[in-house]
Amino acid sequence: MSREEILRRFAEWLDGAIADEEPPRGVDAGILAAVTGASESRTGPAPDAAYSLWAAMTALTQEVKLQGRSFKELNNTVGSQASRMAERERDVQRETERRCRKEILGVLIDLRDRLGRGLESVRASEGQIAKSARRGWRARLFPRVGEDAADSMLPALKRGYEMGLERVDQTLEEFNAREIPCEGQAFDPRRMNAIDRQESSAVPEGTVIEVYRSGYEWNGEVYRPAQVKVSCAPAGKEE
Numbered sequence: 396m397s398r399e400e401i402l403r404r405f406a407e408w409l410d411g412a413i414a415d416e417e418p419p420r421g422v423d424a425g426i427l428a429a430v431t432g433a434s435e436s437r438t439g440p441a442p443d444a445a446y447s448l449w450a451a452m453t454a455l456t457q458e459v460k461l462q463g464r465s466f467k468e469l470n471n472t473v474g475s476q477a478s479r480m481a482e483r484e485r486d487v488q489r490e491t492e493r494r495c496r497k498e499i500l501g502v503l504i505d506l507r508d509r510l511g512r513g514l515e516s517v518r519a520s521e522g523q524i525a526k527s528a529r530r531g532w533r534a535r536l537f538p539r540v541g542e543d544a545a546d547s548m549l550p551a552l553k554r555g556y557e558m559g560l561e562r563v564d565q566t567l568e569e570f571n572a573r574e575i576p577c578e579g580q581a582f583d584p585r586r587m588n589a590i591d592r593q594e595s596s597a598v599p600e601g602t603v604i605e606v607y608r609s610g611y612e613w614n615g616e617v618y619r620p621a622q623v624k625v626s627c628a629p630a631g632k633e634e
Contacts, residue, residue, distance in 0.1 A: 497613075500570055504611055504619065507563045511609075514556035521549050567611075575610035577603045577621045586610055587621045595626040602626045 567573075575586050582589060582601045593604060603623045610621025 496570065497618075500567075500572055500611075500613060500618065503563055503567055503570070504572070507560065507567070508608070510556055510559045510563065514553065514560065517549065517553045517556060521553075570613070572611050572613045572618065575612055575617075575621050577606045577610065577623050579603065582623070582625045586612070586617050587623050589625045590622050591624040592627045593624055594629045596629055598626050600626060600628045 577587060579598075580603050581599075582603055587603065587610060590607060591605075595602075595604060598604060602625065604626050605624040606621060607624065608622040611618045
């Protein structure tokens with residue numbers, strides 16, 4: 396038996412085996428139809444089985460490459476979308492946290508203002524309260540009762556305000572909030588609001604001589620400007 400006869404029989408057997416099987420998945424139908432049509436239209440000896448198998452494998456390889464490229468592009472697209480969504484979620488979380496901290500900071504500053512006014516009131520009226528207690532009817536009936544009550548109440552009240560202010564100042568420091576230094580400083584329109592002025596020759600013009608409401612900076616930015624009284628040159632005095 397010659398070599399051509401062996402190849403012809405092998406090709407017939409291989410064609411019959413392939414015809415009984417389902418077409419391979421992933422191979423374009425047009426390519427299979429072209430190969431099958433070319434095989435049926437030919438006359439004479441059957442085509443080389445190895446060439447047909449090589450053509451089918453080449454087509455399958457190209458299809459696999461296309462599918463792999465498409466999957467890679469899809470994976471990159473999904474990955475970039477997931478990264479953007481995660482970054483957006485982090486931005487929303489940071490903005491929400493910032494708003495919450497800002498609201499809490501406002502409450503703390505208001506509480507400190509109240510405690511500060513209370514402490515100033517106690518210091519200013521310390522002597523008056525003691526005198527009133529000694530002049531009351533209890534002091535006339537019990538001379539030491541009114542005096543002892545005033546002497547023990549005022550230091551305790553003042554100490555309570557001071558402890559409250561210390562705790563609030565500690566919390567403000569943890570929030571990275573700082574009080575703006577004003578008194579005795581030159582007026583800074585970026586951090587202060589001048590709501591009053593007073594003629595004075597003791598200090599240079601434009602100096603803060605009194606603070607009505609303290610200002611605060613938060614994370615390097617002005618959270619609340621200070622309300623101050625600023626000195627000005629006396630009337631009729633030339634600069």
